[in-house]
Amino acid sequence: MSAYAIELIDVHAAYGGIEVLHGVDLVVPEGALVAMLGPNGAGKSTTLKAIDGRLTPTGGCVHIAGRHMNGASTKQLARAGVCSIPEGRGIFPNLTVEENLRMLTQLHADLPMSEVAERTYARFPILGQRHTQLAGTLSGGEQQMLAMSRALVSDPSVLLVDEPSMGLAPRIVAEVYDVLRQLAAEGITMLLVEQFAQMALSIADYAAVMIQGQIVTFAEPADLGDVAGAYLGASA
Numbered sequence: 001m002s003a004y005a006i007e008l009i010d011v012h013a014a015y016g017g018i019e020v021l022h023g024v025d026l027v028v029p030e031g032a033l034v035a036m037l038g039p040n041g042a043g044k045s046t047t048l049k050a051i052d053g054r055l056t057p058t059g060g061c062v063h064i065a066g067r068h069m070n071g072a073s074t075k076q077l078a079r080a081g082v083c084s085i086p087e088g089r090g091i092f093p094n095l096t097v098e099e100n101l102r103m104l105t106q107l108h109a110d111l112p113m114s115e116v117a118e119r120t121y122a123r124f125p126i127l128g129q130r131h132t133q134l135a136g137t138l139s140g141g142e143q144q145m146l147a148m149s150r151a152l153v154s155d156p157s158v159l160l161v162d163e164p165s166m167g168l169a170p171r172i173v174a175e176v177y178d179v180l181r182q183l184a185a186e187g188i189t190m191l192l193v194e195q196f197a198q199m200a201l202s203i204a205d206y207a208a209v210m211i212q213g214q215i216v217t218f219a220e221p222a223d224l225g226d227v228a229g230a231y232l233g234a235s236a
């Protein structure tokens with residue numbers, strides 16, 4: 001048994017022949033929250049894609065729960081207990097909140113819709129009030145809650161989240177982080193990509209800094225030192 005929920009060894013990935021990941025080495029220990037930080041275009045989202053199977057690495061190894069899984073299928077991923085919330089949140093804008101939840105139920109045939117709705121609306125009452133509203137017309141914060149309800153429903157052991165605070169007002173970011181903190185406290189392993197470095201570091205066990213397609217620093221937030229300031233900006 002590996003002590004790593006996720007392990008990337010020398011992972012390379014490309015878009016149309018242009019390589020953007022140049023040998024990524026990264027571990028996410030079981031039960032830990034790793035924040036992946038770095039400038040725009042560094043390859044953070046691409047790294048998540050290489051893990052969740054949206055992109056098949058051109059080289060190297062992706063290990064999930066100790067198993068080699070380069071280019072995992074959605075099914076394999078679900079079986080491994082991995083839930084990925086992509087940039088843009090991965091919800092269906094032209095479906096209502098309830099229909100979005102129904103789609104989630106279909107992916108998890110063992111859960112009746114009534115229970116999905118109950119769990120979701122208990123955690124996010126605002127979604128209950130807006131269950132007939134088109135997801136695309138929800139506020140950014142509400143959309144993020146809907147996206148996170150996927151994670152709650154599928155009961156994952158590993159959660160990959162790409163920029164959950166994107167476009168949200170600080171008060172809403174704080175709410176989203178309350179949920180992430182709670183999920184982490186429940187023992188869910190997390191790989192969190194975030195622009196709001198400070199926010200992410202406040203809940204992270206480890207920080208991984210990615211620059212130009214490689215992880216250049218992996219440290220506990222307290223030991224990050226000047227790297228955060230140098231690469232992530234004073235406001236980050």
Ligand SMILES: Nc1ncnc2c1ncn2[C@@H]1O[C@H](COP(=O)(O)OP(=O)(O)OP(=O)(O)O)[C@@H](O)[C@H]1O
Binds near residue numbers: 040042047
């Ligand atoms: N679908 C794509 N086709 C071609 N190039 C892409 C594609 N997606 C990303 N890239 C390129 O790959 C590089 C890494 O992009 P990626 O989205 O992984 O960066 P990121 O670290 O997530 O950046 P950001 O902080 O802006 O979200 C960038 O140079 C980007 O232009």
Ligand SMILES: [Mg+2]
Binds near residue numbers: 046
């Ligand atoms: Mg990105």
